[in-house]
Amino acid sequence: MGSSAPLRAITSLDDERIYVTQPHLPPLAEFMPYLEKIWNSKTLTNGGPFHQQLEKALCEYLGVEHLALFANGTLALVTALQALRVNGECITTPYSFAATAHSLLWNGIKPVFVDVDPDTLNLDPEKIEAAITPQTTAIMPVHCYGHPCDVKAIQKIADNYNLKVIYDAAHAFGVQTEDGSVLKHGDLSIVSFHATKVFNTFEGGAIVCPDAKTKQRIDHLKNFGFVDEVTVVAAGINGKMSEINAAFGLLQLQHVDNALAKRKAIDAQYRELLADVPGIRCMSDAGEKVANYAYFPVQVEDNFPISRDALYERLKEHGIFARRYFYPLISEFPMYRGLPSSDQNNLSTAAAASKRILCLPIYPGLNPVQVERIVSIVAGIQ
Numbered sequence: 001m002g003s004s005a006p007l008r009a010i011t012s013l014d015d016e017r018i019y020v021t022q023p024h025l026p027p028l029a030e031f032m033p034y035l036e037k038i039w040n041s042k043t044l045t046n047g048g049p050f051h052q053q054l055e056k057a058l059c060e061y062l063g064v065e066h067l068a069l070f071a072n073g074t075l076a077l078v079t080a081l082q083a084l085r086v087n088g089e090c091i092t093t094p095y096s097f098a099a100t101a102h103s104l105l106w107n108g109i110k111p112v113f114v115d116v117d118p119d120t121l122n123l124d125p126e127k128i129e130a131a132i133t134p135q136t137t138a139i140m141p142v143h144c145y146g147h148p149c150d151v152k153a154i155q156k157i158a159d160n161y162n163l164k165v166i167y168d169a170a171h172a173f174g175v176q177t178e179d180g181s182v183l184k185h186g187d188l189s190i191v192s193f194h195a196t197k198v199f200n201t202f203e204g205g206a207i208v209c210p211d212a213k214t215k216q217r218i219d220h221l222k223n224f225g226f227v228d229e230v231t232v233v234a235a236g237i238n239g240k241m242s243e244i245n246a247a248f249g250l251l252q253l254q255h256v257d258n259a260l261a262k263r264k265a266i267d268a269q270y271r272e273l274l275a276d277v278p279g280i281r282c283m284s285d286a287g288e289k290v291a292n293y294a295y296f297p298v299q300v301e302d303n304f305p306i307s308r309d310a311l312y313e314r315l316k317e318h319g320i321f322a323r324r325y326f327y328p329l330i331s332e333f334p335m336y337r338g339l340p341s342s343d344q345n346n347l348s349t350a351a352a353a354s355k356r357i358l359c360l361p362i363y364p365g366l367n368p369v370q371v372e373r374i375v376s377i378v379a380g381i382q
């Protein structure tokens with residue numbers, strides 16, 4: 001112990017720290033019966049009973065036909081690309097989390113970045129066509145912050161050029177448009193159940209697929225390519241969700257509507273309180289019928305007294321840890337910087353957004369007094 005650093009003093013600031021998100025957790029006692037079942041059965045993974053039950057329950061809850069659970073959303077993305085045999089080039093957005101483009105590199109696919117729409121910050125369909133080459137085989141849009149992409153326009157382009165569409169719907173759990181679940185669009189959609197997401201299984205994710213045959217192929221791919229004890233049909237990976245995560249997901253599903261309602265109330269409170277703050281613009285929704293309030297992004301405009309980064313720092317001084325999702329752009333990371341499509345001139349809307357957007361804390365446990373406190377700090381800046 002002698003040479004270790006002194007314990008950090010516990011200050012009143014520590015007590016009041018507010019992070020961009022905090023996972024929703026049900027009462028621990030409610031999870032115990034699930035754990036007992038796992039302990040008794042000794043079935044820990046490889047598609048056990050909780051895994052099967054959660055797949056079924058999520059299909060019903062989300063209003064989709066088929067779904068394959070994964071250990072996380074990134075493995076789901078990597079596997080979705082394999083399932084559709086995507087190769088060559090894939091058009092995607094630079095305004096996302098690193099995992100979106102990384103899943104392409106893991107498959108030896110070249111990402112081609114296309115700019116985003118200024119209102120939704122989703123891939124701009126009007127700019128996709130110009131980026132298509134003979135090597136293009138797919139489009140990977142992101143429903144950023146859970147706001148749906150222009151799915152009709154994207155599908156039209158995909159149909160015209162015979163391209164696959166894989167939606168990175170990591171943020172879009174439970175989101176519905178006029179046609180029902182947003183997860184039904186494209187060839188495949190992937191969702192994330194990471195601790196920071198609206199529905200979490202600690203770590204987790206899923207691929208939503210349109211038919212049983214595709215799900216079967218995905219199930220093989222997430223289990224090393226095994227079809228049976230002696231038959232391996234592809235160089236699959238270990239992407240399976242464990243029984244603990246699946247059991248936890250079943251319990252979480254019982255609480256998710258309540259958690260979403262709390263998010264909705266926080267979103268409404270922010271919008272009301274921020275309406276009169278000059279220079280802070282709340283992002284409008286993108287026409288979803290049912291939103292999930294996964295994030296609360298605001299745009300810090302020129303007439304706000306300080307820059308987005310200065311606001312981020314100022315909030316931090318008050319113990320409020322907002323996040324600059326998504327700064328830097330993926331195209332600015334070293335492994336993508338050299339690509340022709342990473343040229344900032346092609347990505348001016350995404351580049352501007354990455355310098356102006358700040359995601360304020362939103363999670364079911366955030367109370368109205370805390371929201372007021374956050375807004376009063378923002379509003380009080382001269």
Ligand code: T4K
Nearest residue numbers: 019021022023072073074096097099100170192194195196
């Ligand atoms: N595609 C998109 C568009 C994505 O946004 C993501 C993930 C993926 C694909 C990949 O899905 P997964 O493979 O992750 O399933 C977080 C998450 O780690 C990541 O899942 C998420 N996107 C991304 C947008 O956000 P960080 O680096 O911001 O996480 P971190 O650890 O800084 O957490 C943020 C805050 O949340 C912390 O300040 C405190 C709180 N927190 C976090 C964790 C992990 C907790 O209170 N408890 C926790 O256990 O990336």
